[in-house]
Amino acid sequence: MCGIAxxxxxxxxxxxxxxxxxRMTRTLARRGPDDERLWSDRYVGLGHRRLAILDVRRGVQPMVAGAPEDPHAVLCYSGEVYNFRELRAELASRGHVxxxxxxxxVVLNAYLEWGESFVERLNGMFAFALWDPRVRRLLLVRDRLGVKPLYYARSGDAVLFGSEPKAxxxxxxxxxxxxxxxLADLLGLVKTPGVTPFHDLYEVPPGHVLTVDGNGxxxxxxWKLPTAPHEQDIPDTAxxxxxxxxxxxxxxxxTDVPLCTLLSGGLDSSALTAIATAVLDEAGEGPVRSFSVDFVDSAEHFRASAFxxxxxxxxxxxxxxxxGTAHRTIELPDEALTQDGNRDAVLGAHDLPLTFGDVDTSLYLLFSAIREQSTVALxxxxxxxxxGGYNWFHDPEVVATADFPWLSTMQFVPEHMLTTEFREHTRFGEYRADRYRQAIGEVEYLPGEDAEDRRMREFGHLHLTRWLPVLLDRKDRLSMAAGLEVRVPFCDHRLVEYVHNIPWKIKTYDGREKSVLRGAAAGLLPDSVLSRKKSPYPTTADTRYEQDLRRRVGTLLAENRSPALDIVDAGALRELLSRPEGYFDTQLRRNPxxxxxxxxxxxxxLWNS
Structure with a gap:
C-alpha cells in the first residue's frame, strides 16, 4: 500500500x-513511511510514498519499463493485485522478463502486453498512474469497488492527481x-461517485479510468455491477x-511482512479468520495473528440497545x-478518545469534515496499536x-421508502438541523432526491424478476455504489494514517458479482440476514457466533466522552464565529444540548x-476561518 501524487x-x-x-508527495508520508521517490520528464511528474509489502528490496517506484533514458512506460502504483502470480506466469510465457x-x-508488463484493456485482467484493490511516453498518454486507474482512493483536478490544460485531497x-x-x-452531498451521506466538497476537485469513480492525452x-x-440469472440451489450457492x-x-x-486479521467476534470477521487459519495451517504457517478492540471498563459502562x-x-x-489464533485485545482508555491530538489526526486523515466521532478515533488508535506488530490486516x-446484513434490509417500511436506506438509521446531521440558508442554497432535500433517482436509474434488472427481487437488487446497488464507498474511504484513511494496509476480501469483484445476483429468497433462506454467508461458514465457527445477531463496531459508553463533547460544542456556540454555524443551526444545537445527561449514549445521537x-x-x- 502506498500514496501517489x-x-x-x-x-x-x-x-x-x-x-x-x-511537496505533494510528502503530504502522503503516512501512507508510505518506508520510501519516497520522484520521477519526471518534460510533461509528467510522478511522486510515490511506499509502504513496503511485497518484494521489499526491489519493488521501488515509480517503476520504469525499458531503458531509463527511453522508457516504454512508467508506473506509480498504490494497492495490491492479488492475481499477480497467475498474470506473471502468463506474461513470462509471452516473453516478458x-x-x-x-x-x-506485473501491472506494468500487463499494460505493455494488452494495452488499455489490461485493467480488466486485474483482481485487487488499486489506484495508479501509468504514463506512456511513446504516445504521451497518462492513465489514472481505480479499482472496481473503489477500495483505494484517487483524486484529480484540472488546472488549465494540466491535470493534478493524488491518493488524497491533501496532495x-x-x-x-x-x-x-x-x-x-x-458539501451537501457529503453531509447528506449520498456519496455521488466522483463528487467532493472542493470546487474542481474530483474522485476517479470506482471502476473507471481517466485518460489524459493530446485530445484532452x-x-x-x-466495470459495473452485472445482472445475470442465478441458477444454483441453496446448498450449491453456499x-x-x-x-x-x-x-x-x-x-x-x-505478503512479505507480518499479517493479521481484525476479529470482532461477528460472523464476517470470524469467517475470514477461520478460513485464514485453515489456509495457513494447511501450509504449516500458522497461527493467525488476530486483534480485537475494547474499551477499558466497557463491561461496567455497556448498555444493551436494539442497535x-x-x-x-x-x-x-x-x-x-x-x-487457536495468536490473539490480542487492544483496550483503549476512554480519555484517549477526547485528546486533541487524536481527534486532529482523524480529521487530518480524512481531509474532509467527515467523521463518525469516537468510532473513527478508536479505529485510528486500534490501527496504530496493530501497526506495532503487523503491517497488513484482513x-x-x-x-x-x-x-444484506443491515437491519434496514429487513424492515418493510424502509424497503418501501424511496430514499437511501441507511438514512432511516444513520445521518450526520438531520435535515431540520441545517440552517435555512444552507438548505435553500444547496436545495438539500431536492438534491438528495435527485441523487437517489440517479442511483436507481443505474440499476439493470433481470427480465421476469418479481417485485421483491427488483427492489432488493436496487437495495444491493445502492449499498455497493453509494454507502460502501463511505465505509471504504474511512477504513482506508484511518488505516493508512497509521501505516497499516487493510485488505477487504468481501470486496473481491468475483464474490460481489456472484452474490449480487442471488435471489433474495435464497439470500435469506433461513429467515435471517446473511443466510448464505452463514451457510458458507457452517462448521468453521462456534454455533453461538454463527447464529449471533449483527452488532456494529463498538463505541464508548463512558459519560466522560459525552461531557467532553458537550463542552466543545458549548464553546463553539459561545464564540459564535465559526462558518460551521452557517451550516448547522445554532438553535437546533442548543436544543440538542438541553437534553439530559446520558442522552448522547450512542454514536447515532452524537453525530450532529x-x-x-x-x-x-x-x-x-483549511481556510483559517
Missing part, C-alpha cells in the same frame, strides 16, 4: 517544478474553494460462496480460542453490503455534535 501538462513542457512534486518478485512490475491541495496552482453542493481528458468505465472465499483469502494472505445488543469482545475471545468490511465540530475544525485549518 503528480501531474501531467502536455501544453507546458518543462515548466513544472520538482519542488512542488516533492521480470527483475522483481512483486505485483507492480492536490499542496500544489500552488490549485486553490481550495468550497463547493456547497459537494476523458473518463471511461471498465458451497460456491465458501469456495470463492477460500480462494480470495488464500490470495490475500500473500447494539451486546458487547463484541467476549465473542472475539471465543472465536480466537476456538481457532477486515470483514463490506459483507453487510454484499450479503461530532459533525459541527469537524466542520469547524475543517474551516479553521
Amino acid at each position: 503528480g501531474w501531467i501538462d502536455l501544453s507546458r513542457p518543462n515548466e513544472w517544478k520538482e519542488a512542488d512534486l516533492e 521480470f527483475r522483481s518478485h512483486g505485483d507492480t512490475e 492536490v491541495l499542496a500544489h500552488p496552482e490549485f486553490t481550495a474553494r468550497l463547493d456547497h453542493q459537494g 481528458s476523458r473518463l471511461s468505465r471498465y 458451497a460456491h460462496v465458501r469456495e470463492l472465499l477460500v480462494d480470495i483469502v488464500r490470495r490475500q494472505l500473500i 447494539r445488543p451486546e458487547r463484541d469482545n467476549p465473542y472475539a475471545l471465543q472465536v480466537a480460542e476456538h481457532l 477486515s470483514g468490511e463490506s459483507a453487510d453490503e454484499v450479503f 455534535l461530532e459533525t459541527v465540530l469537524s466542520l469547524a475544525q475543517w474551516y479553521r485549518e
Whole structure:
C-alpha cells in the first residue's frame, strides 16, 4: 500500500517544478513511511510514498519499463493485485522478463502486453498512474469497488492527481474553494461517485479510468455491477460462496511482512479468520495473528440497545480460542478518545469534515496499536453490503421508502438541523432526491424478476455504489494514517458479482440476514457466533466522552464565529444540548455534535476561518 501524487501538462513542457512534486508527495508520508521517490520528464511528474509489502528490496517506484533514458512506460502504483502470480506466469510465457518478485512490475508488463484493456485482467484493490511516453498518454486507474482512493483536478490544460485531497491541495496552482453542493452531498451521506466538497476537485469513480492525452481528458468505465440469472440451489450457492472465499483469502494472505486479521467476534470477521487459519495451517504457517478492540471498563459502562445488543469482545475471545489464533485485545482508555491530538489526526486523515466521532478515533488508535506488530490486516468490511446484513434490509417500511436506506438509521446531521440558508442554497432535500433517482436509474434488472427481487437488487446497488464507498474511504484513511494496509476480501469483484445476483429468497433462506454467508461458514465457527445477531463496531459508553463533547460544542456556540454555524443551526444545537445527561449514549445521537465540530475544525485549518 502506498500514496501517489503528480501531474501531467502536455501544453507546458518543462515548466513544472520538482519542488512542488516533492511537496505533494510528502503530504502522503503516512501512507508510505518506508520510501519516497520522484520521477519526471518534460510533461509528467510522478511522486510515490511506499509502504513496503511485497518484494521489499526491489519493488521501488515509480517503476520504469525499458531503458531509463527511453522508457516504454512508467508506473506509480498504490494497492495490491492479488492475481499477480497467475498474470506473471502468463506474461513470462509471452516473453516478458521480470527483475522483481512483486505485483507492480506485473501491472506494468500487463499494460505493455494488452494495452488499455489490461485493467480488466486485474483482481485487487488499486489506484495508479501509468504514463506512456511513446504516445504521451497518462492513465489514472481505480479499482472496481473503489477500495483505494484517487483524486484529480484540472488546472488549465494540466491535470493534478493524488491518493488524497491533501496532495492536490499542496500544489500552488490549485486553490481550495468550497463547493456547497459537494458539501451537501457529503453531509447528506449520498456519496455521488466522483463528487467532493472542493470546487474542481474530483474522485476517479470506482471502476473507471481517466485518460489524459493530446485530445484532452476523458473518463471511461471498465466495470459495473452485472445482472445475470442465478441458477444454483441453496446448498450449491453456499458451497460456491465458501469456495470463492477460500480462494480470495488464500490470495490475500500473500505478503512479505507480518499479517493479521481484525476479529470482532461477528460472523464476517470470524469467517475470514477461520478460513485464514485453515489456509495457513494447511501450509504449516500458522497461527493467525488476530486483534480485537475494547474499551477499558466497557463491561461496567455497556448498555444493551436494539442497535447494539451486546458487547463484541467476549465473542472475539471465543472465536480466537476456538481457532487457536495468536490473539490480542487492544483496550483503549476512554480519555484517549477526547485528546486533541487524536481527534486532529482523524480529521487530518480524512481531509474532509467527515467523521463518525469516537468510532473513527478508536479505529485510528486500534490501527496504530496493530501497526506495532503487523503491517497488513484482513477486515470483514463490506459483507453487510454484499450479503444484506443491515437491519434496514429487513424492515418493510424502509424497503418501501424511496430514499437511501441507511438514512432511516444513520445521518450526520438531520435535515431540520441545517440552517435555512444552507438548505435553500444547496436545495438539500431536492438534491438528495435527485441523487437517489440517479442511483436507481443505474440499476439493470433481470427480465421476469418479481417485485421483491427488483427492489432488493436496487437495495444491493445502492449499498455497493453509494454507502460502501463511505465505509471504504474511512477504513482506508484511518488505516493508512497509521501505516497499516487493510485488505477487504468481501470486496473481491468475483464474490460481489456472484452474490449480487442471488435471489433474495435464497439470500435469506433461513429467515435471517446473511443466510448464505452463514451457510458458507457452517462448521468453521462456534454455533453461538454463527447464529449471533449483527452488532456494529463498538463505541464508548463512558459519560466522560459525552461531557467532553458537550463542552466543545458549548464553546463553539459561545464564540459564535465559526462558518460551521452557517451550516448547522445554532438553535437546533442548543436544543440538542438541553437534553439530559446520558442522552448522547450512542454514536447515532452524537453525530450532529461530532459533525459541527469537524466542520469547524475543517474551516479553521483549511481556510483559517
